[in-house]
Amino acid sequence: MPEATDKVERVVREALKIACPDIGIVDGNTHLASELGLDSAQVMDMIMEIEDRLDISIPVAAIAEAHTLNDLCNSVRRVAGEA
């Protein structure tokens, strides 16, 4: 499946954009915290957007494993049962 049409990735990217409106183009391997400088409040905003848009609840363990945008998409796919 081409990445651009993946619903989870689209939602995660939209959520990231809402949590940090100033963000530019983000590569899937970008580290969210170190390179984009997301703090805990922004992470919470992003997670909330993802939860609301996909109607899922993301467990803490899934957050703990996610370093990059791709990691986060994979975690969300597992929760959403799409992996």
Added chain:
Amino acid sequence: MVLQNVPTATASGMDLRLAVFPTLTEALDYAAQGQTGFNYYNGRGDLTTVLPYSELRERARALGRRLQGLGRGARVALVAHTHPDFMVMFYACQYAALVPVPLPAAIHLGGHEAYVRHLRQMVSDCKAAAAFATSDFIDLLREAATGLPVQITGTLADFDQLPDHAQLPEPPRADELAYLQYTSGSTRFPRGTMITQASVMHNLEAIFNHGFRLTQEDRFFSWLPYYHDMGLVGIVLGCMATQRSVDFLGSREFAMRPRLWLKLMSQNRATISFSPPFGYALAARRITPKDTESLDLSAWRVAGVGAEMIHPEWLEAFATALKPAGFKPSAFLPSYGMAECALAVSFATVGAGMQIDSVDGDLLSDTAEAKPYVEGAPTRRKDFVSCGPPLPGFEVEVRAEDGQLLPERRVGRIHLRSPSVMNGYYNAPEPTAEVLSADRWLNTGDLGYFANGVLYLTGRAKDLLIINGRNIWPQDLESLAELQPEVRPTDASAFSVSGSDGTEVAVLVVQVRENDPREQAELADRLHEAISQEFGIRCLIELVPPHTLPRTSSGKLSRRGTRKDFLDRHDEERIREAAYLRFLVSDGGRRPVAA
């Protein structure tokens, strides 16, 4: 599961007894005779569990019979997720005369390893005989406890399988420990405050009789974490000991949806809720005029504030935003306290709101004298918020660096003595001796002054960062830097500076020998990653050449000196800009004087 049409009582139906019990088990024995208890709400605002004190007592006693085999006084580590199972475990430990040790339940993005390491430090430090977590955290806890001499690690279902004993042991005595709390320590050198039953009950009695006048109509709402002193002692213990009902929302759910705090308070006509200042700021930022139309916060009579320096403008923004919903600024109740004396030292006057003392800021910086500001005077004005007079049973002194007692309106270190004060830090005689004298005076490490018998906090003498209500020790940030291969021991120094909106901004200055900009950027990335995994904060990183960091005469790094030099190197605007950069590189020199 969502519960519908399940009643949650506000009144207990019995005489209000305000924490006048020798121990926590006696307090729960009484609370269990009434109608009140703990109610849990999920991230959508639905009621999911009702745990009346009567049921909590019954379940805690049944489980306590199974736990007592661990041995009287044994420590039981509890990952303190906002969940009814935590309550059952905590109070089961009380009935089994064990010492519960609440541990943090907060993980940052990509923070798996850092969290597991942190848990392991504390489980190991308290020599836990058993460790508990809810299903969300159990895998992480098992990983953390691997190889440690913990007899059983599990969820409530696992503890329910332990062999039953015919009866409970003798209940805890007043001089036995009620809990250990790890709020105060650093992640590498945890410090568990040892609080006895007598100390915590002394503090609760003072708070609930003198901090705010409680009535049968009072109902609490709380999103405060159970591993924080305000959430654990004030709410989990304090509300039970005064037979009050509490509506709980998880801290993570609050952080995501702060408006739920206000919605649920409005819905349940809650009267009392506490938060660090950042919680009010977060809610104020999120609230829209449309939200306030549907809210009725007129019942909210005590909006407690504590855990960090109080910025009046944050609270004012909250009060302004929520005025249409009937929120009264007079509800703000500033307080001062710390885990080392269970919870609280002082409360401002109930119903009076924030009381501000304006002092001459220039004189304060120059001479540490807090002289009242005169309107129109050619000096800086500095505002401090009243934390009220010390609670009964507290002796509080403001002392100079040489230990001399200071008169009113002189800023110094706050020392205190009270039956609420801890026995010490668990298994740590040296750190204990640093803060607790032989005659049991506690050196709080905070700076402040008295005016008309009322306490004002002005800052900290100890090198501690408090970011979003959370204590972060500079040693922890420095040690993350020193773990990097190109950074040598004592090459890093951490401290905080004021950000544009009054928040504390963490700064880490690192000496590097590397001149290649790409290598420098790579180091800065690794530092950001490590700091964010462990603390979930953004930190301003400055790379400087070797021999930049100032040392004391004994050769120790001087954080205070590094901070002063840093502020000399960069003006305020540069620091504000830098907060959005990944790192700063500096030659370590003073900033050039403008031509």
